[in-house]
Amino acid sequence: MTTTPQGNEKHAVPGYVRDHGTHPPLDYPGYGSTALRHPKRPLQLLPHLLTEVTGPLLGEGPIGELDHDLTRQHAGEPQGQRIIVHGRVRESDGRPVPHTLIEVWQANAGGRYRHTGDNWPCPLDPNFTGVGRTITDAEGRYRFVTVRPGAYPWKNHDNAWRPAHIHFSLFGRAFTQRLVTQMYFPGDPLFFQDPMWNSIPDEKARERLLCRFDYENTQPEWALAYEWDIVLRGRESTPFESEVDDD
Amino acid sequence: MNDTTPETTPSQTVGPYLHIGLHWPNGPFVVAEDHPGGIWIRGTLTDGAGQPVPDGLIETWQADPNGRFDHSDDPRGAASYPGFRAFGRCDTDERGEFGILTLRPGAVPGPGDTVQAPHIDVSVFARGMLHRTVTRVYFPENTEANAADPVLSGITDPRARSTLIAEPATDGYRFDIRLQGENETVFFDI
Ligand SMILES: [Fe+3]
Numbered sequence: 318m319t320t321t322p323q324g325n326e327k328h329a330v331p332g333y334v335r336d337h338g339t340h341p342p343l344d345y346p347g348y349g350s351t352a353l354r355h356p357k358r359p360l361q362l363l364p365h366l367l368t369e370v371t372g373p374l375l376g377e378g379p380i381g382e383l384d385h386d387l388t389r390q391h392a393g394e395p396q397g398q399r400i401i402v403h404g405r406v407r408e409s410d411g412r413p414v415p416h417t418l419i420e421v422w423q424a425n426a427g428g429r430y431r432h433t434g435d436n437w438p439c440p441l442d443p444n445f446t447g448v449g450r451t452i453t454d455a456e457g458r459y460r461f462v463t464v465r466p467g468a469y470p471w472k473n474h475d476n477a478w479r480p481a482h483i484h485f486s487l488f489g490r491a492f493t494q495r496l497v498t499q500m501y502f503p504g505d506p507l508f509f510q511d512p513m514w515n516s517i518p519d520e521k522a523r524e525r526l527l528c529r530f531d532y533e534n535t536q537p538e539w540a541l542a543y544e545w546d547i548v549l550r551g552r553e554s555t556p557f558e559s560e561v562d563d564d
Numbered sequence: 565m566n567d568t569t570p571e572t573t574p575s576q577t578v579g580p581y582l583h584i585g586l587h588w589p590n591g592p593f594v595v596a597e598d599h600p601g602g603i604w605i606r607g608t609l610t611d612g613a614g615q616p617v618p619d620g621l622i623e624t625w626q627a628d629p630n631g632r633f634d635h636s637d638d639p640r641g642a643a644s645y646p647g648f649r650a651f652g653r654c655d656t657d658e659r660g661e662f663g664i665l666t667l668r669p670g671a672v673p674g675p676g677d678t679v680q681a682p683h684i685d686v687s688v689f690a691r692g693m694l695h696r697t698v699t700r701v702y703f704p705e706n707t708e709a710n711a712a713d714p715v716l717s718g719i720t721d722p723r724a725r726s727t728l729i730a731e732p733a734t735d736g737y738r739f740d741i742r743l744q745g746e747n748e749t750v751f752f753d754i
Contacts, residue, residue, distance in 0.1 A: 330638075335753070336571075336572040339573070339574050340575045340694070340695050342694065343693060343694060348692070350691055351692050351693070353612035353613050354611050354612070354617065354690060354691075354692035354693050355744065356697060356743060356748055357744055357748060358748050360751050360753035361718065361751070362752070364714075364715070365754075366672070366680065366714075366715075367627070367638055368627065368633075370637050371625075371633040371637055371638055372635070373625060374634075407570055409569060409571065420586060421585065422581065422582075422586075430581045431584060432583065432584050434580055434581065434619075447584065448584055484576075484585055486578075492625050496573065496575060497575060497576070499579075513694070521571075522574045523574070525571065526573065547573045548571060548572045548573050549573070
């Protein structure tokens, strides 16, 4: 890559796929709080220009040795079922996303967050903060050790309970790829009444938020494993013209 | 073609407890407090009833004062700028307020022969938002550059366009973000 004068056609950069079909709408009546918090004006199309195809590369940022292990951040071990959550981060063109920051936060085994706003009558665990971070390796792999979070009540509708979930935040390598989402566990009985889960229009897309029980990586006498792959938007077309003879 | 092209992972809300997971003590400081030329971009995030949103998160991404990015996908090559992180993050407080200390970005090439006026890309996350929304901050003194900006000039309604122009303040600029209502901020389909 060489420096070129401003305004050159070389600044035509490949855009990222627009994956509207994957995501929930901003206005979803089943989730009461969307009512006053969704834009009513139609969104204005933003072409993917230099600011959008670049983004913070935070991989080298300070990650503490125990940041990925939520069971070892205090003097004692937290209550609950110890689990390993691991997987790969890829782009939708199949390429891995290496050295990218992943942040997670979650409730404790009883479903309580260490947050001043969470005061439902379930005890806090003195040995659990519920916050972790890591960066993916060269192949886009990540791994956390934590405890399985509990379901918790909220007041969205009558007898409303959130299915057990872990909040995930990802950057990828471009502003367009930024993603905040939640990972769920297979077979949770609470999905039917959960507006977050049901806000995703496509059932197949919802299932992409489910981790998979991973017996192979379950550690004897220690922890159950779950595998969850995350896919960020990939480029629309490759910036390099293919010169390959494929006949 | 790759026949195992994976499909993208859906977005979910940050929920009410984003502060424990996404709060960075140094998040608002794109540059250090004593960096020459630092400007604060402060604002309030409000909902459709005009009420502050205390469980929101603002993130910013921008070019450096020379209009460059420290990123290899910029065809001009990656360029670093000492002491400048380019990325800012601030969760809103109980009054819905946020602030980012940064440097004025330079102009950035646009498509063809166009030049984009100095701007900052902004992501907005909150409880009650199932997906982030994206907007842009432009600067009021760049009248001519703003008029020629390919993104700003694509917004035909002048009142809507004006929601993307920050207002001068004593230590920088004010950029209020209104999720809904009469002066709803322009948000982008990104
Ligand atoms: Fe939650």
